[in-house]
Amino acid sequence: MLVELLKAKIYTVKGSLKSNKEGRHRAPLFLALSTIFTIMLFRGTLWLVNESLAIEPVGELIIQKLISIAFIIFLGLLTFSNIVSIFSTFYLSDDMDFLLAQPIPSDALYSSRYIEALTQSSWVIIIFGLPALTAVGVGMQASPSYYAMLVAVLLPFVAIPTGIASLIALGVTNMLIASRMRDAALFMGLVSFVVLFTLIRWLQPEMLLNPESFDSLGEMIKLLSTPKQSFLPSDWAVNTLTPSLFTQKEFDWWSLGLLYSTPLAIYFISAWLHRRFFYRGYSRVQEGRHGDSLLTTTRDWMLKQSTSRGGSVEQRLKKLQKEPQDSIYKPLKQLIKKDRKIFTRDASQWSNLLVIAALMTIYLVNYKYFEIASQTNFFGNVGLYYFNLAVCGFVVVALSGRFLFPGISLEGRSFWQLLQAPVSLERILIGKWLGAIPPVVFVGQFMIWTSNLLVRPDIYYSITGSLLILFLTFCIAAMAVGLGAVYPQFYNPNASAIAASFGALIFMISSILVILFSIIGSYGFFRELFAVLFEAHDGISMNSWYGLLLGLALPLLVSYGSIRFGARSLRARL
Amino acid sequence: MTTSQASLLQISKLNKQYGKFTAVREINLDVDPHQVFGILGPNGAGKTTTLRMITGLIQPTAGTILIDGHDLHKDPMKAKAITGFIPDRPYVYDKLTAFEYLEFIAGLYSLKKSKAADRMHELLHTFHLHEWADSLIESFSHGMKQRLVFAGALLPKPKLLVVDEPMVGLDPKGHKLIKELFVKLTRDEGMTILLSTHTMEVAEQVCSQIAIVNHGQIIAQGSMNDLRMSTGESEGTLEQVFLKLTEEQEEERAAKVAERFGQDPLPATHNAE
Structure with a gap:
């Protein structure tokens, strides 16, 4: 039965890849982008490994610490994405009603959904984790056993968060009221972010960039030494992997045992609990919104205020009847108004705002720490400025991916309304773009100004950084809307799942490449501009002007092209 | 636009293929104005x-496809501006109120505010939705949503x-309302209605x-x-x-297939809808 259930999913994926509607641009585009990204990631990591090895006598320890940080980040990301995937696959999936009505053994259903969630949330980590960890092996000139061990470690490592997420979801659906499910899922995601943040602060990564900041070598070695025993799967993975990387270490059988026995144990415990409690939790998720909790009452009151602004329906209609003859309803304005209203009334979007607030805090607090690194060879002042620009750009990418990319998909089955109206698809996409951009602009600007002012209260740096981020925000947001239209998921009501989909990944990779291109292109110009401003330098070279021009032209072209391509792609789907 | 031709809707040689499957084959149709034209099948x-x-x-x-003389392919905005559509399932924006939904539609069609207000007033009463105008659509029953889409x-x-x-x-009351409405719309407002139905x-x-x-073909008209x-x-x-008519066509098709392949054909199972 399990095989049959998995086959159905495999056939669906195969069908969507074969389909003219779904798979036309997918494979080649994804292959090209992921190749470029993989090469960049590999080369970047290799550079970092070589730089670290040059720091005597703690180079190897630093590498070990960097691997630890990487695995902790993977663990945090996996936990977050698994929680989203588990809710989508176990509780919010369209085919669940049908499957539950069939004589399918609960263990088979659990296992098929477990494998689906595992695949959905983990393949990205494997794709991105493998090049980085392979680069570590190459840099360290590791033996072939390291690469074999890498595969052996990653497989159980990605299975642990899926099992934990399935248990969390089971608990939440059985204990909380139905209307709070998605909020709870995102709250859990937020918690995992906070845990991740605490762990990273505990590891103090910025200290690795500035070895001189330690009082003594002993203190440094103490910080860099990895605990032999830990409750974190990321540590088990590191302890299992590093003996094949550093030949002097003994193989850690205990960690390997934990790494394999834990996911198996969680899997069986979770399967056993699902036999008993899954149906109860599932039924509760299907119940409508009810109850008179404070939150529900507040929400209803706010809704009433927003819907009846301007008096009763009769009063509002009378006011409209008195409007001048030439006063018309404007399509773009109504498209934006509609999206804003839907966004503010969707509770799952509110919870996402919490995640953003957490992301911003994590970054800003960490950025303050990164100031320490600005005196090192790794960064330097201009380096830190550009690092900050890149990270702010990545936050804009993450936000656009979460809030703008799913825009067209969330039209869902109501999309017919727009298609049959006398409004062009380009205009619809522009409406989505302009409607959702203010919060992204706000966050981008808030981040760049706050971070710059935190460490460098220089107005020129802040203004140029702010302008560049503003420009990139508009471009990246347009890319998100356009590519969201190229890879729509009209039958997926879960915005978080859409934001973690295949198309979203293509958007993320391509927009990161665009940001890096823009920042690298404009680097020479800004470096010379700052030299003119602060060091009475002669002027800016033509090459730097060309670089700036290219750095600005590419994002503009790509964003314009994305909107056009998105509209064309939607048209082709009709 | 007022056209010289009599038909409000002119369809010629309309085809739709999904891969090798032909869902609509060479449909030609002229629909005169101010009438209700039914498509059955x-x-x-x-x-x-x-x-x-x-x-x-x-x-x-x-x-x-020409709608009042506008080619839907070449001039889609003008053709769509004079066409309304009511699908079989009323998928609308659940997080809007009925009033907001109508304002949104007014925006899509760039309607004048004063005229749209008159029309909204009239329609909310016609479809018995005025009391629910400020309620979220998600709280509506299927029938209410269908009336709102109307x-x-x-x-x-x-x-x-x-x-x-x-x-x-x-419900039966809704049936009666819609039937009377169709007659009124063609008679009093000069509308042309093209409807598909199973209800004879x-x-x-x-x-x-x-x-x-x-x-995929018109077999009688x-x-x-x-x-x-x-x-x-x-x-x-x-x-x-x-x-x-439909059984005759089935027999005719079966005979043709048998003649071509020399065996008993299987009944067609493709679903174009």
Whole structure:
């Protein structure tokens, strides 16, 4: 039965890849982008490994610490994405009603959904984790056993968060009221972010960039030494992997045992609990919104205020009847108004705002720490400025991916309304773009100004950084809307799942490449501009002007092209 | 735009193919203004596909669609501006109120605010939604949503109203309301209505012209009397006429397939809707 259930999913994926509607641009585009990204990631990591090895006598320890940080980040990301995937696959999936009505053994259903969630949330980590960890092996000139061990470690490592997420979801659906499910899922995601943040602060990564900041070598070695025993799967993975990387270490059988026995144990415990409690939790998720909790009452009151602004329906209609003859309803304005209203009334979007607030805090607090690194060879002042620009750009990418990319998909089955109206698809996409951009602009600007002012209260740096981020925000947001239209998921009501989909990944990779291109292109110009401003330098070279021009032209072209391509792609789907 | 030709809707050689499967084959249709034109056919006949092509939701593989003289392919904005559509299932924005939904539709059609307000007032009362105008659509029953979609489609006063299975999910009171409304819209507002339905009673009572579609083709077309004459069922109901026509075609197809392959053919199972 399990095989049959998995086959159905495999056939669906195969069908969507074969389909003219779904798979036309997918494979080649994804292959090209992921190749470029993989090469960049590999080369970047290799550079970092070589730089670290040059720091005597703690180079190897630093590498070990960097691997630890990487695995902790993977663990945090996996936990977050698994929680989203588990809710989508176990509780919010369209085919669940049908499957539950069939004589399918609960263990088979659990296992098929477990494998689906595992695949959905983990393949990205494997794709991105493998090049980085392979680069570590190459840099360290590791033996072939390291690469074999890498595969052996990653497989159980990605299975642990899926099992934990399935248990969390089971608990939440059985204990909380139905209307709070998605909020709870995102709250859990937020918690995992906070845990991740605490762990990273505990590891103090910025200290690795500035070895001189330690009082003594002993203190440094103490910080860099990895605990032999830990409750974190990321540590088990590191302890299992590093003996094949550093030949002097003994193989850690205990960690390997934990790494394999834990996911198996969680899997069986979770399967056993699902036999008993899954149906109860599932039924509760299907119940409508009810109850008179404070939150529900507040929400209803706010809704009433927003819907009846301007008096009763009769009063509002009378006011409209008195409007001048030439006063018309404007399509773009109504498209934006509609999206804003839907966004503010969707509770799952509110919870996402919490995640953003957490992301911003994590970054800003960490950025303050990164100031320490600005005196090192790794960064330097201009380096830190550009690092900050890149990270702010990545936050804009993450936000656009979460809030703008799913825009067209969330039209869902109501999309017919727009298609049959006398409004062009380009205009619809522009409406989505302009409607959702203010919060992204706000966050981008808030981040760049706050971070710059935190460490460098220089107005020129802040203004140029702010302008560049503003420009990139508009471009990246347009890319998100356009590519969201190229890879729509009209039958997926879960915005978080859409934001973690295949198309979203293509958007993320391509927009990161665009940001890096823009920042690298404009680097020479800004470096010379700052030299003119602060060091009475002669002027800016033509090459730097060309670089700036290219750095600005590419994002503009790509964003314009994305909107056009998105509209064309939607048209082709009709 | 006022055209010199009599038909409000002209369809010629309309085709829709999904891979090797032909959902709609060479459909030609002229619909005169101010009438209710019914499209009937069994499941999978291609009715919904045809209607969705007329409203611009699906692109035809070949053929032309002229709405009041505007080519839907070449001048889609003008053609869509005078067309309203009511799908069989009322998927609308659940997080908007009925009033906001109507304002949104007014925006899509760039309506004048004062005129839109008059129309909204009228439609909210016609469809008994005025009391619920400030309620979120997510709290509406299926029937209420369907009535709201009707109100939205009628708001811009389209010249052509395309309706797919209008009676799905409506109670008997709703049936009566819609039937009376169709008559009123064609008579008083000069609207042209193209509707597909399974409900023979509706087609018989409100349609002045009927086309019967099977396997993506029009197999018969005309008034009720024309159809009766063509089948020899001079006293027959529309249901009897419909069954006779579609069964005859099935037999004809089966014979053709048998002749070609020299064996008993399997019944067609493709579903175009």
